Amino acid sequence: DVKVTQSSRYLVKRTGEKVFLECVQDMDHENMFWYRQDPGLGLRLIYFSYDVKMKEKGDIPEGYSVSREKKERFSLILESASTNQTSMYLCASSSLAGGGNYEQYFGPGTRLTVT
Amino acid sequence: DAKTTQPNSMESNEEEPVHLPCNHSTISGTDYIHWYRQLPSQGPEYVIHGLTSNVNNRMASLAIAEDRKSSTLILHRATLRDAAVYYCILRDGGRSGTYKYIFGTGTRLKVLA
Numbered sequence: 001d002v003k004v005t006q007s008s009r010y011l012v013k014r015t016g017e018k019v020f021l022e023c024v025q026d027m028d029h030e031n032m033f034w035y036r037q038d039p040g041l042g043l044r045l046i047y048f049s050y051d052v053k054m055k056e057k058g059d060i061p062e063g064y065s066v067s068r069e070k071k072e073r074f075s076l077i078l079e080s081a082s083t084n085q086t087s088m089y090l091c092a093s094s095s096l097a098g099g100g101n102y103e104q105y106f107g108p109g110t111r112l113t114v115t
Numbered sequence: 116d117a118k119t120t121q122p123n124s125m126e127s128n129e130e131e132p133v134h135l136p137c138n139h140s141t142i143s144g145t146d147y148i149h150w151y152r153q154l155p156s157q158g159p160e161y162v163i164h165g166l167t168s169n170v171n172n173r174m175a176s177l178a179i180a181e182d183r184k185s186s187t188l189i190l191h192r193a194t195l196r197d198a199a200v201y202y203c204i205l206r207d208g209g210r211s212g213t214y215k216y217i218f219g220t221g222t223r224l225k226v227l228a
Contacts, residue, residue, distance in 0.1 A: 045218075
């Protein structure tokens with residue numbers, strides 16, 4: 001079974017703290033993605049990566065950065081957490097070779113609260 | 116970017132078929148239509164996808180309009196375990212191999228026993 005794991009299910013941080021959200025996949029996938037999910041807004045793409053050390057901005061990258069030093073690991077960084085970054089964060093991965101499907105496999109999510 | 120429109124919520128009785136509609140009037144010729152669902156406290160999971168022709172798999176069927184401006188996900192016999200938020204997504208080709216998804220806000224399906 002494909003597995004995408006996220007470092008924490010729940011996280012509480014203070015305003016101004018630097019926050020690291022870690023995501024690891026075990027299927028040797030090339031693509032990895034970070035989304036945030038908020039009520040009424042659905043899933044919105046923050047950043048994605050299609051190869052080690054490669055990254056591209058998604059729809060809402062402001063206030064976030066990412067790091068992909070190894071193929072299996074994709075980190076989301078909040079340089080200075082703010083209360084409007086309180087959200088559910090979802091990581092996903094997909095393969096380049098999917099026969100046209102390019103199915104994304106999602107982790108269970110990290111619910112981040114910034115106080 | 117092309118977008119999708121879905122009803123916010125729908126209800127179905129257990130063991131009955133469910134038709135979940137999705138409008139995507141600005142779809143481009145190379146956009147694939149994907150459906151994912153999100154069970155409570157879990158990340159989304161793949162259900163089905165298609166380009167032009169209707170598709171069937173063990174989970175559901177996907178009916179795509181001839182003009183591709185709308186599609187319908189069909190659950191043939193809803194069970195209580197099918198209660199979830201269903202997302203209709205257009206897959207944006209973008210940079211080769213990246214295949215970014217454009218999520219809508221989804222339809223919350225409630226299944227009544």
